[in-house]
Amino acid sequence: MKRLLVLTTAAMLLNSCAMIKGGKMPNAADMAAMKEKLSKAQAAADAAVKKCPSADGNIPFEEEKQIGGAIMVGMAQENGSFLLEPEPDQVLPELKTKPADVIVKKGPKNDVNAYVGRVGRLLASYSARPELPWVFGVIENDSINAFSAPGGYVVITTGLMRLAENEAQLAAILGHEIGHVVNKDVVKSYASVKHTICVPAVTAAAYIQYGVGDSLPAEVRSQADFAKEFDKPGLDPSAGGFIDALTNGVLSLRKTFGAGKDAEFAADKMGFELMMFAGYDTNEFDKVIRKAEQGGKSFNNHPGNVDRLKAFTTLRNGKPAEGSEAADDFYKDFFTGGAAPAIPPEVKAAIPAEATATK
Amino acid sequence: MKQKAIGLAVAAALLATPALAVKAGDTLYIRSKDASLLKTPAATGSVLTKLQPGTEVTWNGVDAKDKNFHKVKAAGKDGYVLQVNLSPAKPSMEVASDGKPTTMSSLASSGAATRTLSEVGQKQAAKTPDLTKAGKQVVLLEGINDKITPKDLVDHAKKQGLPKAGGK
Numbered sequence: 001m002k003r004l005l006v007l008t009t010a011a012m013l014l015n016s017c018a019m020i021k022g023g024k025m026p027n028a029a030d031m032a033a034m035k036e037k038l039s040k041a042q043a044a045a046d047a048a049v050k051k052c053p054s055a056d057g058n059i060p061f062e063e064e065k066q067i068g069g070a071i072m073v074g075m076a077q078e079n080g081s082f083l084l085e086p087e088p089d090q091v092l093p094e095l096k097t098k099p100a101d102v103i104v105k106k107g108p109k110n111d112v113n114a115y116v117g118r119v120g121r122l123l124a125s126y127s128a129r130p131e132l133p134w135v136f137g138v139i140e141n142d143s144i145n146a147f148s149a150p151g152g153y154v155v156i157t158t159g160l161m162r163l164a165e166n167e168a169q170l171a172a173i174l175g176h177e178i179g180h181v182v183n184k185d186v187v188k189s190y191a192s193v194k195h196t197i198c199v200p201a202v203t204a205a206a207y208i209q210y211g212v213g214d215s216l217p218a219e220v221r222s223q224a225d226f227a228k229e230f231d232k233p234g235l236d237p238s239a240g241g242f243i244d245a246l247t248n249g250v251l252s253l254r255k256t257f258g259a260g261k262d263a264e265f266a267a268d269k270m271g272f273e274l275m276m277f278a279g280y281d282t283n284e285f286d287k288v289i290r291k292a293e294q295g296g297k298s299f300n301n302h303p304g305n306v307d308r309l310k311a312f313t314t315l316r317n318g319k320p321a322e323g324s325e326a327a328d329d330f331y332k333d334f335f336t337g338g339a340a341p342a343i344p345p346e347v348k349a350a351i352p353a354e355a356t357a358t359k
Numbered sequence: 360m361k362q363k364a365i366g367l368a369v370a371a372a373l374l375a376t377p378a379l380a381v382k383a384g385d386t387l388y389i390r391s392k393d394a395s396l397l398k399t400p401a402a403t404g405s406v407l408t409k410l411q412p413g414t415e416v417t418w419n420g421v422d423a424k425d426k427n428f429h430k431v432k433a434a435g436k437d438g439y440v441l442q443v444n445l446s447p448a449k450p451s452m453e454v455a456s457d458g459k460p461t462t463m464s465s466l467a468s469s470g471a472a473t474r475t476l477s478e479v480g481q482k483q484a485a486k487t488p489d490l491t492k493a494g495k496q497v498v499l500l501e502g503i504n505d506k507i508t509p510k511d512l513v514d515h516a517k518k519q520g521l522p523k524a525g526g527k
Contacts, residue, residue, distance in 0.1 A: 061453040061463075062471045069480020069497075077493035084499055092495035093502065095481040099474040102502020110503055117504045118515045125512065126390055128448035130412075131463035133474040137500040151477070153497075167519060182451075234456055237478040240486075247483065273447045277390075279522035337426070341519035 034212070041210035048202035052230065055195040059187050061151075065133075066235045067190055068151030070247045075149060078251075080141040083158060083350070085109040108350035112161075113137050115347050119167060120154055120174045126277040127270070129182045136174065140352065144292050148177040150187045161351045163291055168275065168284035168340040175271030175285075183266055185259045186250065193249035197242075201226035261303045268308055272315055281338035286312050382418075387431070389414040390446035396438040400428035407438045413450045416440070427522050442522045474501040 026034070076082065085107045093102045104110055113136065120136035132152035141157040148154045154177040156170075164170040180186065204220050205227035207213040213221055229242045237243075258264070268285075275282050286309050293305050302308070389410040397404040400422040410416070410433055419430040419437075428439045452460040456471075466472040476484070476498050484494025516522070 058454045058458070060456045060458065061461075061466055062456050065471065066477040066479040069477030070483040072497055073476075073480050073484045073490055073494045076497055077490050081492075082496040082500060084496060091499075092492070093498045095476060095484050095491070095494050095498060097498055097502070099498075099501040099505035102499060102505070104499070104503050104506060113500060113503045114507060117507050118511055121504075121507055122512045122516060122521075126446045126448075128451040129453075129463070130390070130446075130450060131467065131472070133467075133472050135474055135497075135501050135504045137497075137504075182448075235479055237482050240482065243479055243483065277442070277445060277447055279442065279516070339520050341521070 037210050037212050041207045041212050044209060045203040045206035048206055048227070049199055052198035052202060053191065053194050055192045056188065057191050057195075059184075059191055060234065063235050064184070064187050064190075065151040066237070067243075067246060067250075068149045068153060068186075070243060071186065071190075071250060072149040072151075072153040072155075074247055074251055075147055075155070076139065079145075079147075079155070079157070080139050083109045083112055083138040083140055083352075108346060112347050112350045115344065116156060116161075116170070116174070119171055120178065123171055123175050123274040123278050124152075124178050126274050127178055127182045132181065134178075138351075146173050146177050148180045148186065150181070150184070150190065152181055154178060154181065158351050162353075164288060164343065165291070166284060166340045167343050168280040168282075168338070169288035169291075170343060171275050171278065171280045172271055172282075172285035172288050175274040176267045177271075178274060179267030179270030180259060180263065182270060183263065185263045185267070186254065189250050189253050189259075190246065193246055193253060197223070197226055197245055197249065198230050202230060258302070264302050265308075265311060268311060269315065272312060276338065279339055281340045282312065282316065283338075284340050383420050385418050386415050387418045388412075388446045388449045389416060389433070389440070389444060391444045394440055394444035396431070396433050396436060396440060397428075398438055400425050400430075400439045402441070404439070407436045408434050410434070410440070410444075415449070416445070418445075443516070474505045476501060 085105065091103070091105060116138055117134075117136040121134055124130060124132065124134050129152075134152040134154070136154045136156075138161055139155050139157055142159040143157055144160050144163060146154070146156040146160055154174060156173055156177075160173060161170070164173065200220055201223040204213065204216055204222075204224035207216055208221065208224050213224065226242050226245065229236060229239050232239075235243065259267070272282050272285060275285060289305050289308055389412055392412055394410045396407045396410055398407055399405075414433060416431040416433040419432060422428040422430060422439060427442055429442055429445060431438065431440050431445075433440075450463070453463050453466055455461040455466070463472055476494060480494065480497070484490045484497075
């Protein structure tokens with residue numbers, strides 16, 4: 001609403017300036033006509049804004065998958081090249097190739113992705129979204145990082161692969177990212193960005209419709225082109241500029257703020273649960289976080305390691321002793337130990353000492 | 360210090376969620392298709408009934424002798440299920456294009472839930488050579504992942520010494 005008032009005021013001022021510049025001072029009739037136009041434009045804008053998707057709205061899966069593909073491509077391009085072989089340009093499939101038609105060359109690097117895919121799919125099968133079309137991959141990048149995109153994409157860097165001492169630690173990292181996808185954390189950012197784009201777009205469109213659009217700043221007026229996208233069902237793949245705005249908005253939001261502490265703790269919790277139910281030793285989650293810290297590295301945009309480790313201890317043993325006489329059992333009764341199997345040596349051997357390809 | 364306090368508060372809030380606890384009497388869910396509810400904690404024991412994904416069970420503890428088996432009550436019967444057949448979460452409903460709730464199985468059968476790079480993803484990838492390379496790599500990754508079968512997951516768990524498989 002504040003934005004609308006600003007737009008209205010701007011429109012009135014700019015219109016006044018335009019008329020004065022034209023050498024004609026507005027008379028009472030002009031002013032009344034302008035006031036009426038602005039009033040109608042404002043009413044239309046208010047009605048259109050009400051139809052904007054809400055910032056925390058449910059996004060249909062098909063739209064999640066559509067935007068997820070664009071976000072995944074953008075993040076992949078930003079973070080390096082995937083650990084694939086042989087040289088991608090020689091064998092890469094076309095963009096339209098269906099997964100069943102993709103010819104996969106047998107080789108150690110491709111096998112690393114298949115291995116990570118098996119661990120990830122096993123974990124995801126215990127989640128609330130077991131049947132997503134999950135895709136796991138390893139990207140050549142020395143940073144200690146992993147990321148995910150809507151629709152079921154999960155990526156881990158070679159830097160983090162090198163850090164993981166065993167499969168349970170790898171499972172911790174993948175489980176955390178699966179948590180972000182299951183909890184739709186990026187989808188929530190997308191919904192927020194979509195709402196943010198919608199409000200000025202439909203407002204500008206309404207002002208243009210009622211003949212007062214020319215008075216708006218060009219930056220606001222240009223947003224009006226996006227207004228028609230909100231009348232369409234789903235996401236129109238041919239709306240390039242609109243999709244750019246959405247994708248860039250989401251990537252920028254994630255880069256600046258991450259998922260937020262609440263979302264990171266929730267992803268930790270889900271990773272912990274998935275590890276436990278799949279039979280991995282959850283103590284390895286703590287170890288991989290400590291190891292990252294000892295190496296002077298930390299996970300970007302995540303809560304502090306101390307808080308994360310305390311949360312794990314609480315999950316394992318019950319409520320913290322302070323202020324609580326009888327601790328709840330939480331997971332301690334369910335625990336059956338858990339395994340920390342080795343990462344197969346051929347997988348370890350295929351991880352390059354340093355990323356050989358960056359952007 | 361403030362950050363720490365916030366972190367602890369968040370952790371405490373998470374831990375206050377009832378679904379977090381797994382105590383005797385709590386609810387868990389069946390993960391696998393046709394999971395056997397066994398009369399005794401033995402894979403060869405008689406099958407009381409077959410349970411399907413998403414079925415609620417009351418968890419009544421781990422078997423003392425073989426921790427792969429968990430005591431549960433399901434469909435009004437007391438019995439045992441393998442740990443691999445249990446999940447902490449019920450499969451969630453997805454949102455269909457018309458905004459109505461639907462299952463992932465329905466979306467998959469309509470072709471909406473496949474590993475194919477989405478049309479929007481393809482359009483984005485076609486914009487620059489760097490994006491095209493990234494997009495084609497994603498397509499290859501999708502192909503690699505698409506070739507992983509449910510049997511591969513069972514074999515992987517067995518090879519790596521994870522709980523006895525019996526699920527999908």
